[in-house]
Amino acid sequence: MAEITAALVKQLREKTGAGMMDAKKALVENDGDESAAIEWLRAKGLSKAAKKSGRAAAEGLVAVKVAADGKSGAIVELNSETDFVSRNESFQKALEGISNVALATDGSVAALSGAASPDGEGSVDDMIKRMIATIGENMTLRRSAKVSAAGRVSSYVHNAAAPGMGKVGVLVALEGTGDLEDAGRKVAMHIAATSPAAATTAELDPALIESEKRVLTEQARESGKPDSVIEKMIVGRMQKFYKEVVLNEQPFIMDPDKTVGEFLTAQGAVLKSFVHFKLGEGVEKEENDFAAEVASMTKGA
Template sequence: MSTVQISAADVNKLRQQTGAGMMDCKKALVEANGDFEAAVDYLRKKGAKVAASRQDRESNEGVVIAKATADGKRGVVLEFNCETDFVAKNADFVELANKFADLAIEQNPATLEALLALTLNGASVADVIIENTGKIGEKIGISKYEVVEGEKVVPYIHSNYRLGVLVALNQDGSGVDEAGKDVAMQIAAMNPVALDKADVDPHTIEREIEIAKEQIRAEGKPEAMIEKIAAGKLNKFYKDSTLLNQEFVKDSSKSVSKFLDETSKGLTVTAFKRVQLGA
């Protein structure tokens, strides 16, 4: 049995650094015979055990963070999950998600795996997540991570961190940032499946055509007319579901493409990402 005296100051110091509870910190210091670093390791290991024990839990709550670099040439969006809405609304949880996004902006990892391997405050992001699983008592983790580059990248966070959008445009200059935000809100609201007609997945096109044909047949239209009517329905799908061809939400008299060109001649979207919590 250890005879090392554990002071309240030591317990508080460990608590301040790790965020663990007072009793957990005291127990860690006792188990480590007063060795502060060993106590931190003890709490980290405890966190790892908590994380392992909660792998079967659902973590569909959380936050989505979207940010761009200072020069606006690159943006990142990530989804950081937890189990309950209560934790998702906690300021410390949101701050941790922002730290991960800031690190991604600074270090430019290309993939989620690369992001998890980056170092934050002396530990890998993966280990920081494990440590905080122990502190929070819920399964947490980064489930999605996307990067977009362009001449001007505009980030947008919608609905209290529940949805994030990145929009890359081919120009920068007067009015472009504001236009980018309008388009980001369009993407948040309308959820386009692709940027333009040519970007739609061929399987999606085939599916839409087959659905259209079945609908037309069910209406009793002549077989000779089916192909032509199906083509019209496909064009309607493009208008409804591809970003540049959608009606602009703020002015339905024009498409998103026309709105952008009127903002600045030749202005268009080159890429976008939309990440919705739990989707």
């Protein structure tokens, strides 16, 4: 039987947020094996991290990181329950470390979650569980991605809360002969402002195209025009739609007389790929009636 020391109990409590007696019992039940004790606490519902895992996390920060050689970049979204936590120095330091780890992975959430944590204790997923227990809010490594190019990867963060972190992050990978870093940053700023759905028309989601065609067709039919005329109307309206959602077709925000594609050509650059993360995009946020919540807490007080 392994000796269950006070130091072991303290360490387990810090990682899980469990009570002292529960932490000690978990270690006793699992012969001092910390990993097994953590799982035991989660199974018993005694780990605060496990209890908080069902709560909505739609705040947080997006972090971007470009490798020293400029050939690759990673982007990570780490969510928390409140914006207050995202301004916490420990949260930002952890995200900084996680984004560095992401550069050494294939960019997927699965690979990043299972990679060695920047603090050297278990995996990135383990580290996030410890943060949940310590800070007291649910956190989620929601998504991550990686881009690379033989030329240059540039980044942009809108309204940065800390270096390389903010509510909106963009990575742009370019190849060519011009000033790729400058061109890439300008295009990244454009992407942050316009949120394009794809780089080219060919890369647009077919389901999105069909959905837009159906909407435009229904709108055109309300005019009472014959189908032959409607078909021609749809062609023109789809061209307008492409200019709104396709990056290379959009008017460049820094020179609206040119499209983004024309700007890149003039710079001697070719777009290889881009990634755009907007914090909490697609996450349903829980709206609470704060007054009612306070009232319910004070009943019977």
